[in-house]
Amino acid sequence: MVGASLAGLMTSLALARAGWQVTVLERAGARRSSSAALAVDPPDLVRLLGQEASATVLPHLAHDAADVSGGLPVTWQALHSGLQAAAAEHSGIRLHHHSPVVEVGQDARQAWAATNTGAVHVGDLLVGADGYRSLVRAAVAPDRPDARFAGYVLWLGVADEQGLGSVRWPTGLDIRSSGGHLLLGYPLPAPDGLPTVGSRRLGWAWYDASRNGLLRRIGAVEGSVVQHSLRETDIPEETYAELAAGARQHWPAPWSTAIIDSIERRAVTATPISEYLPDRLVAGRLVLVGDAAHVPTPMTGSGFAASLADAEALGRATAATDAHEVPVALLEYEQDRLQPARSLVKSGQSFSRSFAGR
Ligand SMILES: Cc1cc2nc3c(=O)[nH]c(=O)nc-3n(C[C@H](O)[C@H](O)[C@H](O)COP(=O)(O)OP(=O)(O)OC[C@H]3O[C@@H](n4cnc5c(N)ncnc54)[C@H](O)[C@@H]3O)c2cc1C
Structure with a gap:
């Protein structure tokens, strides 16, 4: 997994729940700050994470989440620290902070990510959860890498x-x-x-x-x-x-x-x-989630919900999958998520065109 922000942490937890050992490489440190706020539906998190991990995440949101039922947002920071605590507690997840990935690649049998220290991490699949300027996207969609x-x-x-x-x-x-x-x-x-x-x-x-x-x-x-x-x-x-x-x-x-x-x-x-309107989410053993996969304007208020849906769909598609079946399972994920992601980005683009006067 490249990236340990909201999409990366949720997807790591979903994959670990599906039985995978997950190594997460994050360029930033563990302490993060943001002024953003997001609408979160606690039952969605419980469905994605299961009772045990949600028991760690939800107390971080407890008071914010009580307000969500009335339509109020939770802070990005509360959500991030809750998900990070749940990932740190999970025996199937290894979190590496201060580990910028500088190169990714794959062959028929495996995928890999190299960090700036020269360490190479090899696995059955590689997930790009590395945000709107994704390095992994450049490998999945080299013809149109940029938001x-x-x-x-x-x-x-x-x-x-x-x-x-x-x-x-x-x-x-x-x-x-x-x-x-x-x-x-x-x-x-x-x-x-x-x-x-x-x-x-x-x-x-x-x-x-x-x-x-x-x-x-x-x-x-x-x-x-x-x-x-x-x-x-x-x-x-x-x-x-x-x-x-x-x-x-x-x-x-x-x-x-x-x-x-x-x-x-x-x-x-x-x-x-x-904004990024995706044509694909998968290439072989490489797969994109969250803002790496699709970037809607925040005005849609749905980037987080789309990231949660990605995590859930990827966990489902790859559960009980052997290493040699991974590329087929990832195509199933793409089949599930590409059209909803495109619709979301397009709805935001209509707003952006009129707001920016273009
Ligand atoms: C200002 C703003 C307001 C928003 N408001 C809303 C809202 O109201 N409602 C809503 O639903 N959504 C909103 N969103 C979108 C929402 O925050 C995201 O869709 C969601 O959090 C998923 O983000 P992400 O984890 O995919 O990407 P990011 O949060 O961008 O995370 C990417 C992670 O990857 C790491 N990374 C990047 N490159 C590398 C590398 N080479 N090696 C290692 N690590 C790397 C980064 O350090 C980062 O931690 C907003 C977004 C912004 C920017």
């Missing part, structure tokens, strides 16, 4: 209730549009997962198609390919000032207050949005 820039950026932040003064607390996801901009605002519990008044948080995601010049100037987008997201320190001071003015102009309280608070703390990140 394409969708023409807009997503500014993201989370503000603490303490820093906001007295604001009217929202009850659920709030979607606003103004002057060609779009905002998703959502209440989140305190970092310990409890909905303690005074310690809660407000998350926000601001879709903005007016910054493409900046993204190209700083090299975040080159040609039609997104090169990287922007961390807090990558955002120029004048852009912070423009965002603060834009927040006052476009968004009502409490969102304007939350955004300005994030800007004043320089706690804003930006993700130029990519």
Whole structure:
């Protein structure tokens, strides 16, 4: 498995449940952070992971998940730490952090991945869960390896209730549009997962198609390919000032207050949005899941659910499979997942075309 983010961890757990020994190679360290939030349905996780692993994952989401029934999101971080704990506990999974894969390959009998230290890991199949800039995708679909820039950026932040003064607390996801901009605002519990008044948080995601010049100037987008997201320190001071003015102009309280608070703390990140419409998910013993397989705009709100469906379908297709049957089992997985993934990406592309004015 290349990649130990949400898709990689869920797929590792599904494969281990199907009886495989899984080696996971992740370029990042074990501690991760993200301001993103996702809608999660706990029964889906229980179906995928089984009772034992879900008993480890769900307490990480407990208080967030209670809110999901009311339509609220859970934090990416809570979900990631829960899945990582479940994978670390599983005897069938070996997690290697700080292990960037630099090359993958296969022959008729096996697949392999080489890391930057020269270590080569060999197995019956190799799963690419390595996200929108997937290295494994380049081996599966060499004719069209890259996701394409969708023409807009997503500014993201989370503000603490303490820093906001007295604001009217929202009850659920709030979607606003103004002057060609779009905002998703959502209440989140305190970092310990409890909905303690005074310690809660407000998350926000601001879709903005007016910054493409900046993204190209700083090299975040080159040609039609997104090169990287922007961390807090990558955002120029004048852009912070423009965002603060834009927040006052476009968004009502409490969102304007939350955004300005994030800007004043320089706690804003930006993700130029990519899309990838797959023609294939499999080549021989190589297989793609999650954003490596298909990249819908986050506006679909379904990237996570699609990754979960991939994990489930791959576990099902490869259960009780002998090594020599793996390529056939992977084609079964592709048969199951390719059309739903294409439909999802296409639905997002309609939004992107109208939002980015292309
Ligand atoms: C800003 C943003 C907001 C989103 N909002 C939503 C939402 O509201 N709802 C929703 O359902 N979905 C949303 N999504 C999508 C959702 O987060 C993803 O679809 C889902 O988490 C699956 O991601 P992934 O694990 O496939 O990829 P990633 O999270 O990109 O993980 C890829 C992993 O592979 C590792 N990796 C990459 N290359 C290598 C290498 N060469 N060697 C080793 N490791 C490597 C990376 O370090 C990373 O850990 C959003 C996405 C973004 C970017």
